[in-house]
Amino acid sequence: MQLIFAATRVAVTLAFLLYSSWSDYKTREVSNKVWALYAPIALVLSLVEFTLYDKAIFPTFALSASLTIVFALLLFYTGAFGGADSKAFMCIALALPVFPKILLTPLLPNGLSPISQTMFPLTILSTSVLIAAASGLYLLLRNITNRFTTGKPLFQGTLAQESIGKKVIVLITAQKFPLKTLKEKWHIYPMEDITEESDQHLPLRRKLAVVPRDEGRDAVLERLDKAVSAGKIDDAFWATPGLPMLIFVTVGLIIALTFGDIVWVLVSLLLS
DSSP, X not given: OHHHHHHHHHHHHHHHHHHHXXXXXXXXXXXXXHHHHHHHHHHHHHHHXXXXXXXXXXXXXXXXXXXXXXXXXXXXXXXXXXXXXXHHHHHHHXXXXXXXXXXXXXXXXXXXXXXXXXXXXXXXXXXXXXXXXXXXXXXXXXXXXXXXXXXXXXXXXXXXXXXXXXXXXXXXXXXXEOHHHHHHOTTSEEOEEEEOOSSTTSOOEEEEOSSOOSTTHHHHHHHHHHHXXXXXXXXXXXXXXXXXXXXXXXXXXXXXXXXXXXXXXXXXXXXX
């Protein structure tokens, strides 16, 4: 019977994260009703299972849940996490405070780390961050490959004068899109803008915007459109699809459940 409870906690968590990831991707919003429903279900399932079958886990459950909630709040208030990301981890802490080893065994040797057995949400977090970093490496390789296949500079005109730091951020988070794509797909955020010079004989100043925002997006596209129509700049702009962190969290959960603590395994290999 405990297997059924454990399987239900995992299934419920996957269901809510898959839905919230889809919602976040489509609308960049996740209704608070999702977390208001997920949290009590997760808490009840955990409390009933642990009360009936594993009372000794309660101190670990309390420690894992409380520390995860505090950590999620800190990440939110420091701007590292969005509201939905923080709420997701708070709910995960209630549903899966520790790795469900009664139900699953990681495929990787040493995949069941001490962290997984005491604070499984942190394993999910570290795995999610690793996947997000891997996506950055993919974009970097794609951009470098595109540079050599097209023969065009990565940063043209005044963009070449931008700082190395900004260029690196753009290279690992963005790729070039035509203006038409930016207009059609609202979830792709432009990472560059232009500034009109007072002297009409001077070229337009293109600049990188490494923190894209919804506010003013239409105004940016309007400026870019005007410049392209006037033939002042090429129709290729740095922009980021801006995949929601919840997608990485969902994938991180699946990987952590299947293979175990990837980060722990990698660190163990490096230190061995």
